[in-house]
Amino acid sequence: xxxxxxxxxxxxxxxxxxxxxxxxxxxxxxxxxxxxxxxxxxxxxxxxxxxxxxxxxxxxxxxxxxxxxxxxxxxxxxxxxxxxxxxxxxxxxxxxxxxxxxxxxxxxxxxxxxxxxxxxxxxxxxxxxxxxxxxxxxxxxxxxxxxxxxxxxxxxxxxxxxxxxxxxxxxxxxxxxxxxxxxxxxxxxxxxxxxxxxxxxxxxxxxxxxxxxxxxxxxxxxxxxxxxxxxxxxxxxxxxxxxxxxxxxxxxxxxxxxxxxxxxxxxxxxxxxxxxxxxxxxxxxxxxxxxxxxxxxxxxxxxxxxxxxxxxxxxxxxxxxxxxxxxxxxxxxxxxxxxxxxxxxxxxxxxxxxxxxxxxxxxxxxxxxxxxxxxxxxxxxxxxxxxxxxxxxxxxxxxxxx
Numbered sequence: 001x002x003x004x005x006x007x008x009x010x011x012x013x014x015x016x017x018x019x020x021x022x023x024x025x026x027x028x029x030x031x032x033x034x035x036x037x038x039x040x041x042x043x044x045x046x047x048x049x050x051x052x053x054x055x056x057x058x059x060x061x062x063x064x065x066x067x068x069x070x071x072x073x074x075x076x077x078x079x080x081x082x083x084x085x086x087x088x089x090x091x092x093x094x095x096x097x098x099x100x101x102x103x104x105x106x107x108x109x110x111x112x113x114x115x116x117x118x119x120x121x122x123x124x125x126x127x128x129x130x131x132x133x134x135x136x137x138x139x140x141x142x143x144x145x146x147x148x149x150x151x152x153x154x155x156x157x158x159x160x161x162x163x164x165x166x167x168x169x170x171x172x173x174x175x176x177x178x179x180x181x182x183x184x185x186x187x188x189x190x191x192x193x194x195x196x197x198x199x200x201x202x203x204x205x206x207x208x209x210x211x212x213x214x215x216x217x218x219x220x221x222x223x224x225x226x227x228x229x230x231x232x233x234x235x236x237x238x239x240x241x242x243x244x245x246x247x248x249x250x251x252x253x254x255x256x257x258x259x260x261x262x263x264x265x266x267x268x269x270x271x272x273x274x275x276x277x278x279x280x281x282x283x284x285x286x287x288x289x290x291x292x293x294x295x296x297x298x299x300x301x302x303x304x305x306x307x308x309x310x311x312x313x314x315x316x317x318x319x320x321x322x323x324x325x326x327x328x329x330x331x332x333x334x335x336x337x338x339x340x341x342x343x344x345x346x347x348x349x350x351x352x353x354x355x356x357x358x359x360x361x362x363x364x365x366x367x368x369x370x371x372x373x374x375x376x377x378x379x380x381x382x383x384x385x386x387x388x389x390x391x392x393x394x395x396x397x398x399x400x401x402x
Contacts, residue, residue, distance in 0.1 A: 033066065034068075037067075037068035037134065037135075047269060053077050056072070058072075068133070068134045073127070077125040078123070078163070078164055079199075108391075109290065111297075114204070115203075116279070118204050118209075122197050123158070123194060123195060123197060124199070126201075128156075129149050129150060139265075142231040144228045146226050147224075148222070151220045151221075152220060154220065156168055159195070160172075162193050172193065199279060199282075203279070205241070206241050209343075210251065210318075213319065213342040213343060213344050216250075220245075221242065222240075222241070222244065223239075223240075224242075225237075229262050229264065234259060234260060235262030238254070241254075245318070250316060250318060251314065251316035255310070255311045256310050258309075260305040271297075274296035277292060278291075278293035301387040304387045305383075305387065306390070307383075313368075313369060313374060313375040314369075314374045314375075323366075335366070339366065344363040345362040345363065347362075375402065377399065377401050380397060
């Protein structure tokens with residue numbers, strides 16, 4: 001009995017020791033991983049000029065997933081040269097000065113113009129989300145970058161700037177109500193605020209046109225971006241945008257690419273920074289913003305060799321419901337009339353080889369979603385050519401659509 005008890009005690013002691021060792025090892029790994037994750041996060045903020053404009057909630061780290069989670073991220077940047085975020089503006093100005101002219105390719109220039117013009121008259125940037133998650137593994141030559149922005153609010157398509165401050169409609173609800181006071185000439189008094197578009201929630205890449213055309217401004221958006229590169233230079237990209245209403249998924253946009261050759265991750269992030277900056281520069285000068293964006297995309301396209309690329313839209317039932325409501329008021333109306341009514345763009349990218357009966361305009365995407373419940377494109381590129389050469393020089397790709 002004593003021997004059995006001793007054996008049992010030894011077993012329990014061994015298990016306890018193992019738990020302590022594993023727990024201690026996890027704690028060490030967690031501490032080491034958190035330091036690395038925080039270092040990457042600090043670099044991330046510096047790289048994208050966010051140090052002075054990003055408000056953060058609690059920051060946590062999971063050793064199991066490798067995710068650094070920033071709760072309640074919020075960004076406010078007024079489209080005004082007097083903005084107090086001096087480092088942010090200096091960084092953008094530096095990029096502006098580095099650009100010499102714009103791309104001569106109509107396809108790329110047209111695409112850049114569409115991206116910048118989608119926001120219209122920009123008053124500033126307001127971004128509010130539930131969480132920002134970052135994970136970084138490996139190094140620039142052989143590694144993975146995973147960025148998630150969860151619960152991004154789409155409810156502020158318009159903001160105002162007052163000096164260096166971004167003002168929301170909810171901040172000054174009395175400003176948008178009829179006011180009794182009159183000016184000396186008998187006219188209504190002018191607003192104290194300069195209202196315009198919120199650049200963040202007007203971006204086509206997030207499917208913003210599917211929100212504005214239906215009036216579903218209670219929509220939240222999850223953005224999930226993954227970039228991988230192996231030591232042999234091959235890589236992959238996935239950019240998934242999910243729209244939710246009251247927590248339920250209503251639609252999804254998926255972009256995926258497989259690369260024969262992908263620049264090192266640090267280089268890709270530099271191009272991403274330039275593309276992001278171009279959007280913000282466009283608030284001051286549309287032409288300069290277009291030049292920066294075209295230059296960034298062109299620079300990446302000259303270095304990357306793509307095997308295939310696909311984009312798909314699925315779901316978005318509110319759009320079908322909005323079109324049905326429109327038809328009840330305007331019987332026999334065609335979808336083109338609906339597009340004009342709700343502001344869906346008819347601009348279509350054209351790199352010279354698309355089918356005559358195919359369009360990837362907002363209006364065409366919307367019509368496919370209403371009729372088929374999905375919109376799909378799949379590009380297959382010839383081996384050995386850069387993305388730039390395949391698109392603008394020899395048209396070395398095949399396009400399949402639904």
